[in-house]
Amino acid sequence: QSALTQPPSASGSAGQSVTISCTGTSSDVGAYDYVSWYQLHPGKAPKLIIYEVTKRPSGVPDRFSGSKSGNTASLTVSGLQADDEADYYCTSYSGTSTLGFGGGTKLTVL
Amino acid sequence: EVQLVQSGAEVRKPGESLKISCQGSGYNFGNYWIAWVRQMPGRGLELMGIIYPGDSDTRYSPSFRGQVTISADNSITTAYLQWSSLKASDSAMYYCARTVSILRGVPVRLDPWGQGTLVTVFS
Structure with missing residues (x-):
C-alpha cells in the first residue's frame, strides 16, 4: 500500500489541461515542501518533472506545473500533447529516511 | 551531462545469483547517494535502498533488508544491486537514480534515473 494516494488514471483531450492529485498526510505532503513528480514512459528512463512542489528542472516545459494545498499536492499538465501520455508518480519527504511513492497515475491523451 | 547507465536485461532461473550495475x-x-527502485509488472515504484559511494554507507528500506545487497565501487563510478538466490517474485524492472538529500541518507528527490534493467526469473 502506497503512502501517497494518486488516482489510477486521468485523461484529457489534446490541447486541454489535466490535473493529477497526490494525497498524503500532515506528516508528509502537508508538513514539507519536498514533493516531486516523475514521468515514466515505457522503455525510457524515468524523468523528474517537478521538485519542491512547484519547481521545474531545466528542460521541462512550462506546461507542467505543481502546487500544493494542505495534504494534497497536484500536477497540472496544460496544452496536452500526445507525448504527455505516460505514468506519473509523486513522492514526498516525510521526515524519515524512506522516500514514499504514490501509486502512480496513467495519463491518457484522448 | 549527468548520466546513469545500467546493465542490460537479465534472465535467470530461481535460485541463481545476479548482480546488476x-x-x-x-x-x-x-x-x-544512489538509490535503487523496483517496479514489479503492473505495479508502482518502490525504493529499495540507497548507497553513498564515497564511503559505501548503505541504507535499506525495511521490505528489502536481507533480500538484496547494494554496493558500489567509487573508483569505477558504479553501483550494484545483487541477489544471492533469485525468486520468481524478483522479476521486475530495476532503476537506479541519483538522489538529492537534505540530510545524510535522507533522499528528497531522484534525478537523473538510469534507463532500467529488466530482470526475469523463471524456471
Missing part, C-alpha cells in the same frame, strides 16, 4: 558519469559520483 549502474554506472554514473558527468558528476562527482562519490558525493551523491
Whole structure:
C-alpha cells in the first residue's frame, strides 16, 4: 500500500489541461515542501518533472506545473500533447529516511 | 551531462545469483547517494535502498533488508544491486537514480534515473 494516494488514471483531450492529485498526510505532503513528480514512459528512463512542489528542472516545459494545498499536492499538465501520455508518480519527504511513492497515475491523451 | 547507465536485461532461473550495475558519469559520483527502485509488472515504484559511494554507507528500506545487497565501487563510478538466490517474485524492472538529500541518507528527490534493467526469473 502506497503512502501517497494518486488516482489510477486521468485523461484529457489534446490541447486541454489535466490535473493529477497526490494525497498524503500532515506528516508528509502537508508538513514539507519536498514533493516531486516523475514521468515514466515505457522503455525510457524515468524523468523528474517537478521538485519542491512547484519547481521545474531545466528542460521541462512550462506546461507542467505543481502546487500544493494542505495534504494534497497536484500536477497540472496544460496544452496536452500526445507525448504527455505516460505514468506519473509523486513522492514526498516525510521526515524519515524512506522516500514514499504514490501509486502512480496513467495519463491518457484522448 | 549527468548520466546513469545500467546493465542490460537479465534472465535467470530461481535460485541463481545476479548482480546488476549502474554506472554514473558527468558528476562527482562519490558525493551523491544512489538509490535503487523496483517496479514489479503492473505495479508502482518502490525504493529499495540507497548507497553513498564515497564511503559505501548503505541504507535499506525495511521490505528489502536481507533480500538484496547494494554496493558500489567509487573508483569505477558504479553501483550494484545483487541477489544471492533469485525468486520468481524478483522479476521486475530495476532503476537506479541519483538522489538529492537534505540530510545524510535522507533522499528528497531522484534525478537523473538510469534507463532500467529488466530482470526475469523463471524456471
